[in-house]
Amino acid sequence: MRKKGQATKSLRRAYVTAGEVLKLLEHIEHYRHELSIASAILEDWLRGSPELKTEWLKSVSAGGVTAADFDRFLGGTLHPRPTLQKAHLRLLA
Numbered sequence: 001m002r003k004k005g006q007a008t009k010s011l012r013r014a015y016v017t018a019g020e021v022l023k024l025l026e027h028i029e030h031y032r033h034e035l036s037i038a039s040a041i042l043e044d045w046l047r048g049s050p051e052l053k054t055e056w057l058k059s060v061s062a063g064g065v066t067a068a069d070f071d072r073f074l075g076g077t078l079h080p081r082p083t084l085q086k087a088h089l090r091l092l093a
Contacts, residue, residue, distance in 0.1 A: 072078035
């Protein structure tokens with residue numbers, strides 16, 4: 001897979017081999033496994049630290065989804081993102 005800073009390969013290709021597909025699927029499986037392990041570690045840490053869990057949940061509810069978002073939240077610079085609400089249209093006769 002690509003490393004940070006490398007240009008991405010074109011997503012559209014005229015021809016792709018079965019071996020390339022297999023290799024890509026193996027990468028996907030590897031990263032899913034790594035993500036599962038990291039998620040389990042995070043859950044364990046949050047379970048063991050109620051104060052941190054509270055801060056994490058506040059960050060997520062404010063729209064934070066990345067490490068940078070959580071860092072900004074802890075520094076007081078991540079604020080809730082405004083959400084658009086559709087107003088109800090009423091028909092008057």
